[in-house]
Structures are given as structure tokens and as C-alpha cells.
Amino acid sequence: MDATEVGLWGVPLAILGGAIRVSTPFIFVSLGEAITERSGRINLGLEGTLVFGAMAAYAVAVMTNSPWLGLIAAAGAGLCFGLFHGWICKFPKVNDIAIGIALMLFGSGLAFFFGKPFIKPKAPNLPAIPFGGWSDIPQVQAALDVNVLFLIGAVLSVILWWAFRNTRAGLIVRVVGDSSDAARAMGLDPDTVRLLATGVGGALAGIGGAYLSLYYPGSWTERISSGQGLMAVALVIFARWNPLGCFAAALLFGGAGALGPALQSVGVTQGYYLFYAAPYILTLIIMIATSSPTRSLAGAPGELSITK
Amino acid sequence: MTDRFMLSRRQLLKTSAAGAALGLASAAFPVSKAFAAAATVGFIYVGPKDDYGYNQAHAEGAAALKGIEGITVVEEENVPETVDVQKTMESMINLDGASLIFPTSFGYFDPHMLAMCKKFPDVQFRHCGGMWDKTKHPMNAGSYFGYIGMGQYLNGVVAGHTSKTKKLGFVAAKPIPQVLLNINSFLLGARSVDPAITCQVIFTGEWSLAVKEAEATNALVDQGADVITCHVDSPKVVVETAAGRGAFVCGYHANQSPLAPEKYLTGAEWNWAKVYKMFVDDLVAGTPLPNFTRGGLADGFVKMSPLGPAVGEAAHKQFDATLAEMMKGGFSVIKGPLKSNKGAVVATEGQAFPETAIELESMDYLVEGVVGSTA
Numbered sequence: 001m002d003a004t005e006v007g008l009w010g011v012p013l014a015i016l017g018g019a020i021r022v023s024t025p026f027i028f029v030s031l032g033e034a035i036t037e038r039s040g041r042i043n044l045g046l047e048g049t050l051v052f053g054a055m056a057a058y059a060v061a062v063m064t065n066s067p068w069l070g071l072i073a074a075a076g077a078g079l080c081f082g083l084f085h086g087w088i089c090k091f092p093k094v095n096d097i098a099i100g101i102a103l104m105l106f107g108s109g110l111a112f113f114f115g116k117p118f119i120k121p122k123a124p125n126l127p128a129i130p131f132g133g134w135s136d137i138p139q140v141q142a143a144l145d146v147n148v149l150f151l152i153g154a155v156l157s158v159i160l161w162w163a164f165r166n167t168r169a170g171l172i173v174r175v176v177g178d179s180s181d182a183a184r185a186m187g188l189d190p191d192t193v194r195l196l197a198t199g200v201g202g203a204l205a206g207i208g209g210a211y212l213s214l215y216y217p218g219s220w221t222e223r224i225s226s227g228q229g230l231m232a233v234a235l236v237i238f239a240r241w242n243p244l245g246c247f248a249a250a251l252l253f254g255g256a257g258a259l260g261p262a263l264q265s266v267g268v269t270q271g272y273y274l275f276y277a278a279p280y281i282l283t284l285i286i287m288i289a290t291s292s293p294t295r296s297l298a299g300a301p302g303e304l305s306i307t308k
Numbered sequence: 309m310t311d312r313f314m315l316s317r318r319q320l321l322k323t324s325a326a327g328a329a330l331g332l333a334s335a336a337f338p339v340s341k342a343f344a345a346a347a348t349v350g351f352i353y354v355g356p357k358d359d360y361g362y363n364q365a366h367a368e369g370a371a372a373l374k375g376i377e378g379i380t381v382v383e384e385e386n387v388p389e390t391v392d393v394q395k396t397m398e399s400m401i402n403l404d405g406a407s408l409i410f411p412t413s414f415g416y417f418d419p420h421m422l423a424m425c426k427k428f429p430d431v432q433f434r435h436c437g438g439m440w441d442k443t444k445h446p447m448n449a450g451s452y453f454g455y456i457g458m459g460q461y462l463n464g465v466v467a468g469h470t471s472k473t474k475k476l477g478f479v480a481a482k483p484i485p486q487v488l489l490n491i492n493s494f495l496l497g498a499r500s501v502d503p504a505i506t507c508q509v510i511f512t513g514e515w516s517l518a519v520k521e522a523e524a525t526n527a528l529v530d531q532g533a534d535v536i537t538c539h540v541d542s543p544k545v546v547v548e549t550a551a552g553r554g555a556f557v558c559g560y561h562a563n564q565s566p567l568a569p570e571k572y573l574t575g576a577e578w579n580w581a582k583v584y585k586m587f588v589d590d591l592v593a594g595t596p597l598p599n600f601t602r603g604g605l606a607d608g609f610v611k612m613s614p615l616g617p618a619v620g621e622a623a624h625k626q627f628d629a630t631l632a633e634m635m636k637g638g639f640s641v642i643k644g645p646l647k648s649n650k651g652a653v654v655a656t657e658g659q660a661f662p663e664t665a666i667e668l669e670s671m672d673y674l675v676e677g678v679v680g681s682t683a
Contacts, residue, residue, distance in 0.1 A: 014527050119359070228519070
């Protein structure tokens with residue numbers, strides 16, 4: 001066992017491993033939110049959807065002994081939450097942000113209520129694909145155990161990026177998001193498009209929750225999310241509503257989150273609270289560097305209630 | 309002032325409503341059961357009460373009271389360490405009629421519980437882990453805690469025998485005295501086996517952050533630690549992640565062996581049932597409740613998980629011998645000559661701090677051999 005000492009190499013390794021392990025929920029929630037916001041609505045309730053998805057996935061996986069059925073249940077539950085949000089928001093004078101906050105609390109509360117009996121039992125985990133077989137260092141092998149959901153998320157972000165530019169569905173979502181009037185003139189019904197976009201966004205957030213409870217950290221507790229759903233919503237703005245940007249931002253946050261523990265593990269023990277703030281400092285710097293007083297946020301959908 | 313007026317009005321309404329209800333009840337059930345001393349006891353938890361950890365340990369203690377005649381237990385979980393806990397206490401007193409309240413989380417003590425003590429002088433409050441001081445705090449307040457550092461010392465003994473890399477890992481929440489004592493005890497237990505052992509500590513900064521705890525555990529295993537323990541509210545994630553990476557684990561707060569039956573060595577557990585029964589017996593008997601309660605393994609406040617299948621012969625022997633020594637009471641984990649990991653002398657030759665030493669409850673150092681920093 002000569003290979004147990006990786007020393008300072010542990011830091012880049014932990015950042016790489018952390019980026020792969022921690023980022024997946026961010027990827028799914030932010031892609032979901034990107035679809036919703038591109039259609040002109042904000043769904044802040046995805047934090048609640050994430051927590052409920054985590055619970056639903058874990059509960060179904062425990063009962064059926066199949067993590068894949070759990071995943072489907074989480075996506076289904078997320079779809080319902082998304083459709084509910086989309087349906088309420090089509091009524092006049094309804095504020096989508098307020099509904100989102102209400103759904104965030106509702107989703108978490110409902111998950112805690114139904115999740116009580118599932119804290120103790122153990123569910124089967126989603127499988128990981130070992131990409132580290134070429135290395136005989138166990139730490140590298142562990143860092144390169146990549147969950148299938150991460151790969152699906154990566155592929156999905158490329159597909160979405162392409163689809164927003166090149167497919168009819170993508171263009172419909174974008175025109176509805178940029179101008180309701182133009183969409184109506186084209187014979188599109190903005191409410192229906194937004195309903196579907198919010199539903200799909202919710203389903204993706206539910207899948208993000210399934211990753212939390214069925215892979216990493218891999219258990220259902222009421223504190224499982226610790227605000228990741230909310231951070232992912234913020235990531236969308238950070239990524240300028242670009243799916244590829246969402247993927248990159250999620251990786252960045254995952255890797256930066258691993259920095260604090262990794263530095264402490266190699267003996268850099270001073271000021272760990274500062275290292276834990278690294279992702280947020282990074283966000284601030286990038287936001288300041290890319291902002292401009294002469295134009296509004298590049299890429300922001302015109303119908304979004306925060307840009308109107 | 310308006311606040312106080314509102315409250316007294318609410319209390320008035322509540323009392324008259326309760327009176328009316330009582331009248332109705334006695335009219336409906338003429339032969340009502342009379343209790344010698346009916347009392348309601350309130351428990352407040354900072355997290356879910358089945359977290360395989362801190363809150364579960366308290367909830368198991370509360371559950372032990374439910375069989376006692378005349379005692380009603382009310383509980384509320386997931387109460388943040390903010391003004392929310394004051395509202396919870398008020399509603400337990402005003403609506404449930406609680407006469408004894410156990411706010412179990414560290415951050416509830418100051419200022420929240422102390423404010424309630426002033427507001428409700430007839431209600432007794434006992435806090436877990438706080439430092440009650442006769443000169444500063446009201447007489448209806450108090451605190452209780454157990455010398456669980458002893459349990460972490462025993463964890464360390466078993467870990468020291470089991471570790472092959474001679475590196476241990478500790479996932480800690482915040483650098484407060486109780487946590488530091490646990491880290492130091494864990495390492496000193498291991499060093500009683502082999503003085504070359506070191507312990508790497510990672511602070512996550514919060515009591516419950518599932519993803520960060522998993523990352524910290526992975527980072528420790530990456531650096532070669534092969535026995536992991538922790539001091540966070542819910543050790544579930546740490547235990548499962550460490551066992552998943554092939555490391556051994558020592559438990560904390562409650563028994564986590566069902567989560568990793570092969571890799572679980574032993575664990576330091578609370579036995580709050582004993583403490584809560586003691587308080588409630590006093591309450592029923594009408595004797596004044598103690599204000600400052602402490603106890604260790606010998607007093608039954610703390611217990612150890614049964615040893616796991618991976619524990620070897622030598623570890624078993626030394627564990628039993630050390631436990632027997634501790635059961636006599638007054639065992640000293642911190643004894644000289646001992647330096648902190650910054651080189652400062654914390655105990656001189658011949659100096660020893662037994663488990664009861666009050667100095668240990670204001671510990672602000674990590675001992676030599678612990679890799680980590682308190683800030």
C-alpha cells in the first residue's frame with residue numbers, strides 16, 4: 001500500500017472528484033431552471049422540488065429495491081410540482097416568485113412529512129461507472145467513479161444548448177420568453193408553453209434530488225439539501241441562461257466546495273471559513289467583472305419578471 | 309409592554325378556556341383519574357429526532373419518560389437556534405402547560421433560554437451542554453452534560469489498535485470546547501496504543517451539512533486516514549461514506565452500527581434516558597431540581613456501543629481494561645506532560661485534569677498530534 005500517500009496531489013484530486021460528485025444536483029436543477037426562465041417564468045420552488053425529489057426517490061427505492069424506479073418517481077414528483085407552479089401562474093396578477101417561495105416551503109414540508117419513516121431504512125444506490133481503472137492509486141479510482149446521472153447531465157446540457165438554437169421547440173420557448181406579444185402574434189399560447197417548460201424544469205430538479213439521496217451523500221435526511229436548490233437557481237443567472245454555462249458553473253461550484261475540506265486534509269488549517277466562502281467570492285468576482293452599466297444582463301429573457 | 313399585555317390576555321383566555329374544558333370533561337366523565345403529580349415536560353431539538361445522532365439520542369431519552377404515570381411529554385423538532393426557539397418555549401408553556409423544558413441544542417442557551425427564564429420564573433429550564441453559573445444565571449435555569457470525551461478516548465484506543473496507516477480522521481462541526489475535548493481524547497486514546505499516531509481534523513463549520521461532511525470524509529480517506537470518527541449532529545453520512553471508501557468508523561451520539569456493520573468498531577453514545585428520569589423523579593417528588601448536572605460512564609450518562617467484528621484481541625483487552633479504570637470515576641485524559649499542537653504547555657509534569665475538571669469545559673486547544681487548527 002505505497003499508494004495511500006498522495007500528499008499535496010490530494011488537493012487537485014479532491015477538487016476534480018468534488019466537481020464530479022457534488023455538481024450533479026446543481027447541473028440538473030440549473031438546467032431545469034434555465035428551461036423555465038427561458039420561457040419567461042422564475043420558479044424559486046426548485047429547492048422544495050429537490051428535497052421532495054430526494055425523499056420520493058429514496059422512499060420508492062426502499063419499497064421497490066430499485067434505484068431506477070426511485071429516479072422515475074422523483075422525476076414524476078418534480079413534474080407535478082412544476083406543473084402546479086405553471087398552472088397557478090397562468091392566472092392574472094399572480095406573482096411567480098411568491099408562488100415559488102410558497103412551493104419551496106410546501107415541497108420541503110411535504111417531504112419531511114412523508115419522509116419520516118424512510119430515514120432509518122437503507123436504499124440501493126444508483127450505479128457509478130469506474131473510469132479510474134487505468135490508475136492503481138485508490139484515491140484516483142475513487143475520484144473517477146462517475147455516476148451515470150453526471151454523464152446524463154453533461155450530455156443534456158449540450159443537447160439543450162443545441163436545441164435552444166436549432167430546434168422548433170427551443171425557438172418556441174425562447175420567443176415566449178422574450179415577448180409574449182410576439183408569441184401570440186405567431187399563434188402560440190404563452191401560458192401552455194410556460195406550463196410545459198416549468199413542468200420539465202421541475203422534473204429535472206426532482207432528478208437532482210434523486211442523485212442526492214440515492215448516490216451522494218446517498219441517504220435521506222431532512223438536512224440533505226442545505227440550500228443547494230436555491231444556489232442552483234442563482235447559478236442560472238450566473239450562467240447567463242446558457243445550458244453550457246450552467247454545466248460549467250455547476251462544476252465550478254462543486255470543485256470550489258471541495259476546496260475547504262481538501263486544504264484542511266493536507267494541513268492548511270488556518271482560515272477554513274474563508275475557504276468555505278470560496279464559491280461565493282468567485283461568484284461575486286465574476287459578476288462584477290462581467291457586469292456593465294451600459295447594458296442589461298446579456299442573454300436575459302425579456303419576459304422575466306426580474307428584468308421587466 | 310404591549311407584548312406583555314397581549315400575552316397576559318392570551319394566558320387569561322387560555323386559563324378560562326381550560327377551566328371550561330375541565331368543567332365539561334368532569335361533567336362528561338364523573339370518575340376522572342387523579343394523578344399524584346401531573347406534569348408536562350417539553351423537549352426541543354435542533355434537527356430531526358431520528359437522525360442517527362445528537363437529536364435521536366435526546367429523543368430516545370424523552371421516549372423513556374413516556375411510560376411514567378402523570379408525565380406528558382411534548383416535543384418539537386427542527387427548531388433553529390434563533391428567536392424561533394423562544395416562540396417554541398412560550399407555546400410549550402402557554403399552550404401545553406409545560407413546567408420543565410429541555411432545550412437540547414448548544415445555541416439555545418444564550419440569549420434564548422435565559423430570556424425565557426426571566427419571563428417565566430415558575431418554569432424550570434435545563435439546557436444540554438451550557439455552562440450554568442450561579443453568579444450570572446437565574447435559579448430556574450440549569451445545565452446538564454456528560455463526559456463523552458471518555459467515550460472518544462475509548463474509541464481512540466480501539467482505533468489505535470485497528471489503524472494500519474497510523475493516521476486517524478475526525479470530521480468536526482465547530483471548534484467549541486466539547487468538540488475540541490472529543491478530538492483530543494480520540495487522539496490521546498489512540499496514542500495510548502502507539503505514540504506515533506496522528507489525527508487529521510476537518511471542521512465543516514456547521515452542525516449539519518450532509519454534502520460537506522461527505523467531502524470531508526473523502527478528503528480524509530484520500531490522505532490515508534483509515535479510521536474515521538466525527539462530532540456532527542448526524543453521523544449517518546460520515547459513517548456511510550467512510551465505510552463505502554473502506555475505512556473503519558467509530559460512532560458518536562448514538563449507535564450507528566446498523567449503517568456499517570462490518571466497519572463499525574465501537575462508538576461513544578449518550579444515555580439521556582438516565583438523566584431525564586433523574587430530573588423527572590425530582591419533579592414528581594417535589595424536590596428542587598439540580599442546576600448543574602454532570603456525569604460520565606460510571607454515572608451511566610454515557611455508554612459505549614458493543615464492539616464490532618473487526619476489533620482484534622489486543623484492542624478488546626485494552627478497551628476492557630481502560631473502561632474498568634474509567635468506571636471507577638475521575639479518569640484523566642488530559643495529563644502532563646502535554647503540549648498543544650502549537651507548542652504551548654497545557655499540562656505540566658504531574659498535572660492531571662480528571663473528567664470532572666471544570667477547566668476542560670473551556671478548552672481552546674488541540675493537543676500535539678492533532679493536525680488542525682481551532683480557527
